[in-house]
Amino acid sequence: MANGIKHNDCRNFAPVDVAKGICRVKNELIFIDGEPCEKFEMLPKCKNCSNFINVDKDDIGTCKGFKDDYWSFGENIAVTCEAYQIKCQN
Amino acid sequence: MAANRKVKLEEILAEKGMPISFQYGGKAPEEMVDREVKKEPCERVKKLKELYFQTLSSATVEFPYWYTRKYDELEGEIPVVRRAAALKHAFSHLTPTIFPGELLVMGKAHYYRGSFPMPWLSEGYFMAKEDELYQSALSAGRTSADEVSKFGTGGGNVTQSFGNVVSIAGKFGIRKEEVPALVKLAKAWVGRSVDDLGQKYEKMVPEYQLKENIMKSVICMFDSGYTLPQGREVINYYYPLQYGFDKLIEMCEEGKKRVAGKADGDGIIGMDRLYFYEAAKLVLEGIQAWILNYAAEARRLASITEEAKQKKEYEEIAECLEWIAHNQPRTFREALQLAYTIHIAVLNEDAISGMSPGRLGQVLYPWFEQDMEAGRITEEEVIELLECHRMKMTLIDCFASMGVVGGVLSGNTFNNLSLGGLTRDGKPATNRLEMLILEAAMRNQTPQPTLSVLYDEKLPEEFLLKAIECNKTGTGYPAWMNFQGGLQFILDQYQAEGMTVEEARAWAIGGCLETSPCAWMPLTLNGKKYEIPGGAGQPTSVGVHFIANPKVLECVLFNGYDHRTGIQVYPPHNRKLETYEELWETFKEYYEMTVDCLAKCNNIQHDIWRKNNMAIFNSLLKPDCLTKGHHIGNMGYRYNATFNVESCGTINQINSLAAIKKLVYDEKKYTLDELRDALLNNFGFKTAAEVGSFSLAEQEKRPDGDKYDRIYSDCLLAPKYGNDDPYVDSILKEYEDWFCAMCRRYESLYGKPLYACQISVSTHAPQGAATLASADGRLAGTTYADGSMSAYPGTDRSGPYALFNSATVWDHSKSQNSQMNLKIHPSAIKGEEGARKLLDLTRAYMRKGGFHIQYNIVDSKILKDAQKNPQNYRDLMVRVAGFTQYWVEIGKPIQDEVIARTEYEGV
Incomplete structure (x- = not known):
C-alpha cells in the first residue's frame, strides 16, 4: 500500500462498514485495506x-x-x- | 452406564412423554413446510437488502469527537445550552454518505449500518477487557450481565476482532486506527459521565450495597439511567411536519423574548425556560446543517454521476432535503424522508432502544391522501418508498454494552409501528396507507419497523385479514395488542396528569409492547385540517429493569444467598419457611426490598441524566415542551408517570411455587431441604458451564445423577401454568394482583407512581443463565420461559384455549402489558379458512382480556436446520419476545428456547 493510503482515503469510496465499501467509479464492493487506483481522489x-x-x-x-x-x-x-x-x- | 441410559435432557423428557418441541393438535408433516405467503421486495430494495446482508455493525467516533470537543470548550456554560451546542457541533460535522439506489437517505453515522458510543453516558464498558476502566466497571457489578449475555455470531455482528477491525461491546466493529481516539474520548469522560456521577451519588443510598449484590447476581439486568436513558416510547413527528425547521427556530426565538428574565410565578424553574428555548434553537440549527450537508453530498454525487437515472435520483434527493431542511413537507416522499430524519436525529441525541414511529400510517395520511388525489404518486410508488423506509429502519443499530444490546435487546432496536386503533371520537382509525404499510412489510420482510395491530372490535375485517396475511409470511409481525385494554391502562396511569378518554384513544406501542400515552395534534396541509396522533409521554424504558423472579425465589429458598456468585445478596431471613404462606410472604419481602433499592438508585441515575444529559430535540418534539418552555427533565412532557418495574421469568416462578406448594407443603412428599439439595445439585444434571451450553436441549445428566430422578420427575409433573388448572392459575392471580399493586407504591424521580411492565425482551436467556435449577424442573443456567404469559416450552399441553384461560385469570389492564407467544405450524392455518381460524384465535384471546399475542408461523424443522446450516438462512426471521430478529443474529440460548416452544399443529 503506497504511503499507507487505503481505499477509505478516497473521495470515491462510500464506506459500507469497517471492512469494505462501494467504489463509486467501478460501482463494486471493495475492501478498505487495499491500494487505491489511478482514479484516487483524496478525501x-x-x-x-x-x-x-x-x-x-x-x-x-x-x-x-x-x-x-x-x-x-x-x-x-x-x-x-x-x-x-x-x-x-x- | 447402561447402554440405553438417557443422558441428554431432550431424550429424558421425551421418555417421560414430555418432549421438548412438543406438538399440540396433531403431528407436523415429516417434510419441512415453508411459509405459505411469500412476497418479494422491489428490485431497488432487493439490492439495498443484499448490501445490508453483507454489512457489519460498524462504529465510529466521529459524533463523540465533535460533541466532546465543543462540550469541553464550553465549560461553565448553562448545562442545557452546553449540551445543545455540543449536539449542534456533532450533527453539523457528521460525514454524509449516500449509497447508490437509495431513495430515502441519511443515517446515524457515515457507515451503512453505523453507530457510535456515547461516553458521556458511560465510558467504561466498551473499553478493551484489559483496560483498567473496564476492570473497574466489572468490579462495581455494572457489567455482570455482560458476562452471561450471548450474541448471535452470524449476520452483521462483529463478535471477534479481525484484520484492522476491532470488536467492541461484543457486537460492533471499529477501525483499529480509531481505537486510540476512542480510548482518549472514553478517558475524557471519566468522573463526569452519567454512569460515574450516578455511581458517586448512588453510593449515598443506604441500601447501595444491596443494589450492588443484586446487579452482581443478575437479579436485575441493567441500570437504565446511563445505558438506555430513553426509549420504548412513541416519537412525535408533528412539529417539524406542521411547521418546518425555520418556523420552529422562529418559535424558539419568540419563546426567548417571551420568557427572558421572567419567572412567571414559578420560582424554581420558571427562569429555565430561556435556556431551553436557546438550547432548542441550537439543536434545530445543528439538524438543519446535518440535512443540508447531505443535500450538498447529493448535489456532488449528481455532478459526478453519468448514468442518467441515478443522476436524476441524486438531484431529487437534494431537492427533497433542501426543502425539508427549512419547510413543511409538500409531498408524501418529503414527509416520509422528514419523519425518518427526525427519527435518526432523536436516536443520535441519546442512546435509545425502542423509539417507535407510532401510528405512522395515520401521521402521514394527509400527504398520502393529497398526493393520490392530485395524481402525484401511485400506490406502487408509495409501497416502494415504504419498502425503502423498512430498509433504513433496519439499518439502525443501538450502541450500548454487551449485556444491554446482546442480553436484553438481541441486537434489536424495537422501532414498533402501530396500526389500527380508534380515532379521538371512537371510530376505526385505519386507512388505505396502513394497508400499504402491511403490503410493504410483506414484500420487504425486515425486523424494523416491526408492526403492531391495536385490535378493536370495530376494526374492518378487510384490514384484520390483511394483517393475518402478513402474519402468515412468518415474519412474526404484526403483533396483536388489545386496544381497549391499553386504553384502560392509559386512563388509570395518566388520569392524574389530565388524561381523558378521547386523548387516551391516541395511544400506541412504544418499544416491543409498551403501552404509551399519546396525543392528537392539529395539522393543516394546503388549507385542509387533519388531526394526527403522536407521542406525548416520557420514555417507558426507564425504571427497575428486569427483575429475575425465579432468582428472587431462589434467594428465598437459600436464605438470601446466591450460590453462583457466593454473595449473600439479601439479609438472611433465617426463617424455616414452614408454610407456603411464609414462603410467599418472604418472597414478597425480598422482592419489595429489590424494587425499593433499585428505584432509589435508578432515580439518582436519571436525575444526573436530566441535569447534564437531558433530551433537547426529543423534548421539543413532544407536547407540551415548546409551549411550556421546559424540556423532559423539567417535566415539559404532557405525561410523566412513565417509569416502571419490569419482571422476567414469571411463569417459571409461578410453576416453581406450584411445585413447592404441592410437593413440599400440601403432599409433604419432600422436605424443603430435600428440594434445596436437588436444586443445588441440578437434579443430577451437569452444570451448564460443564456442558458448555446454557441451552435447554443440550443439558446432560451426570453419571451419578440418578439419585434425583424421583424428585425431578415429580417437579416436572407438578401442575404447570397454561393448562387451565386452578391450582397453578390461582397462584398466578395472587402474584399478579400483588405485583401490579406493589409497583405503584414506589415513586419515580418525577414524583409519579411506578407500574408493572411484564415483558422479557431477551433477558430470559442471561437471567436464566444466572439462576440455579428451579422447582418447576427447569435446569440450572437454562433460559426462562419468554415474556410473561407464554407457557414454559412444552408444558402447555391442553391447547390454546386452555392457555388463554390460564393467562386471563388476572386483569391485564392493571399492567402496562403482558406478553404471549404462540408457535404455529404453517399447515395449521393454510388457506383462507386457516386465515380466518387465526383471526378467530386472536379475537378469542382479546375478548378474554388478554393484552398481547404474537405468532411464529414456522415449521420447527426449519429452525433446527437453520441452527445447523446458518449460511443458508441469512434472511430467516423469528419472533423472540416482542420483536422480530434475524435468526443468525440472536444468541444460541434464545434460538434453543424458540425451537423448544410448543408447536401448534392445529388451531
Whole structure:
C-alpha cells in the first residue's frame, strides 16, 4: 500500500462498514485495506490538513483550526470541517 | 452406564412423554413446510437488502469527537445550552454518505449500518477487557450481565476482532486506527459521565450495597439511567411536519423574548425556560446543517454521476432535503424522508432502544391522501418508498454494552409501528396507507419497523385479514395488542396528569409492547385540517429493569444467598419457611426490598441524566415542551408517570411455587431441604458451564445423577401454568394482583407512581443463565420461559384455549402489558379458512382480556436446520419476545428456547 493510503482515503469510496465499501467509479464492493487506483481522489481527513500538527505514534495530534486548540486524530474525516485546509503536498 | 441410559435432557423428557418441541393438535408433516405467503421486495430494495446482508455493525467516533470537543470548550456554560451546542457541533460535522439506489437517505453515522458510543453516558464498558476502566466497571457489578449475555455470531455482528477491525461491546466493529481516539474520548469522560456521577451519588443510598449484590447476581439486568436513558416510547413527528425547521427556530426565538428574565410565578424553574428555548434553537440549527450537508453530498454525487437515472435520483434527493431542511413537507416522499430524519436525529441525541414511529400510517395520511388525489404518486410508488423506509429502519443499530444490546435487546432496536386503533371520537382509525404499510412489510420482510395491530372490535375485517396475511409470511409481525385494554391502562396511569378518554384513544406501542400515552395534534396541509396522533409521554424504558423472579425465589429458598456468585445478596431471613404462606410472604419481602433499592438508585441515575444529559430535540418534539418552555427533565412532557418495574421469568416462578406448594407443603412428599439439595445439585444434571451450553436441549445428566430422578420427575409433573388448572392459575392471580399493586407504591424521580411492565425482551436467556435449577424442573443456567404469559416450552399441553384461560385469570389492564407467544405450524392455518381460524384465535384471546399475542408461523424443522446450516438462512426471521430478529443474529440460548416452544399443529 503506497504511503499507507487505503481505499477509505478516497473521495470515491462510500464506506459500507469497517471492512469494505462501494467504489463509486467501478460501482463494486471493495475492501478498505487495499491500494487505491489511478482514479484516487483524496478525501479530506485531519491527516491531510495543515491545521493538524504534532502527531504522535497513535496518530493523535493537535488541531489548530479553531479558536481553541484541541486534540484530533488523523483518520477523522473532515468533509464537513469549516477549518479544513489541505496540506501542501511535497 | 447402561447402554440405553438417557443422558441428554431432550431424550429424558421425551421418555417421560414430555418432549421438548412438543406438538399440540396433531403431528407436523415429516417434510419441512415453508411459509405459505411469500412476497418479494422491489428490485431497488432487493439490492439495498443484499448490501445490508453483507454489512457489519460498524462504529465510529466521529459524533463523540465533535460533541466532546465543543462540550469541553464550553465549560461553565448553562448545562442545557452546553449540551445543545455540543449536539449542534456533532450533527453539523457528521460525514454524509449516500449509497447508490437509495431513495430515502441519511443515517446515524457515515457507515451503512453505523453507530457510535456515547461516553458521556458511560465510558467504561466498551473499553478493551484489559483496560483498567473496564476492570473497574466489572468490579462495581455494572457489567455482570455482560458476562452471561450471548450474541448471535452470524449476520452483521462483529463478535471477534479481525484484520484492522476491532470488536467492541461484543457486537460492533471499529477501525483499529480509531481505537486510540476512542480510548482518549472514553478517558475524557471519566468522573463526569452519567454512569460515574450516578455511581458517586448512588453510593449515598443506604441500601447501595444491596443494589450492588443484586446487579452482581443478575437479579436485575441493567441500570437504565446511563445505558438506555430513553426509549420504548412513541416519537412525535408533528412539529417539524406542521411547521418546518425555520418556523420552529422562529418559535424558539419568540419563546426567548417571551420568557427572558421572567419567572412567571414559578420560582424554581420558571427562569429555565430561556435556556431551553436557546438550547432548542441550537439543536434545530445543528439538524438543519446535518440535512443540508447531505443535500450538498447529493448535489456532488449528481455532478459526478453519468448514468442518467441515478443522476436524476441524486438531484431529487437534494431537492427533497433542501426543502425539508427549512419547510413543511409538500409531498408524501418529503414527509416520509422528514419523519425518518427526525427519527435518526432523536436516536443520535441519546442512546435509545425502542423509539417507535407510532401510528405512522395515520401521521402521514394527509400527504398520502393529497398526493393520490392530485395524481402525484401511485400506490406502487408509495409501497416502494415504504419498502425503502423498512430498509433504513433496519439499518439502525443501538450502541450500548454487551449485556444491554446482546442480553436484553438481541441486537434489536424495537422501532414498533402501530396500526389500527380508534380515532379521538371512537371510530376505526385505519386507512388505505396502513394497508400499504402491511403490503410493504410483506414484500420487504425486515425486523424494523416491526408492526403492531391495536385490535378493536370495530376494526374492518378487510384490514384484520390483511394483517393475518402478513402474519402468515412468518415474519412474526404484526403483533396483536388489545386496544381497549391499553386504553384502560392509559386512563388509570395518566388520569392524574389530565388524561381523558378521547386523548387516551391516541395511544400506541412504544418499544416491543409498551403501552404509551399519546396525543392528537392539529395539522393543516394546503388549507385542509387533519388531526394526527403522536407521542406525548416520557420514555417507558426507564425504571427497575428486569427483575429475575425465579432468582428472587431462589434467594428465598437459600436464605438470601446466591450460590453462583457466593454473595449473600439479601439479609438472611433465617426463617424455616414452614408454610407456603411464609414462603410467599418472604418472597414478597425480598422482592419489595429489590424494587425499593433499585428505584432509589435508578432515580439518582436519571436525575444526573436530566441535569447534564437531558433530551433537547426529543423534548421539543413532544407536547407540551415548546409551549411550556421546559424540556423532559423539567417535566415539559404532557405525561410523566412513565417509569416502571419490569419482571422476567414469571411463569417459571409461578410453576416453581406450584411445585413447592404441592410437593413440599400440601403432599409433604419432600422436605424443603430435600428440594434445596436437588436444586443445588441440578437434579443430577451437569452444570451448564460443564456442558458448555446454557441451552435447554443440550443439558446432560451426570453419571451419578440418578439419585434425583424421583424428585425431578415429580417437579416436572407438578401442575404447570397454561393448562387451565386452578391450582397453578390461582397462584398466578395472587402474584399478579400483588405485583401490579406493589409497583405503584414506589415513586419515580418525577414524583409519579411506578407500574408493572411484564415483558422479557431477551433477558430470559442471561437471567436464566444466572439462576440455579428451579422447582418447576427447569435446569440450572437454562433460559426462562419468554415474556410473561407464554407457557414454559412444552408444558402447555391442553391447547390454546386452555392457555388463554390460564393467562386471563388476572386483569391485564392493571399492567402496562403482558406478553404471549404462540408457535404455529404453517399447515395449521393454510388457506383462507386457516386465515380466518387465526383471526378467530386472536379475537378469542382479546375478548378474554388478554393484552398481547404474537405468532411464529414456522415449521420447527426449519429452525433446527437453520441452527445447523446458518449460511443458508441469512434472511430467516423469528419472533423472540416482542420483536422480530434475524435468526443468525440472536444468541444460541434464545434460538434453543424458540425451537423448544410448543408447536401448534392445529388451531
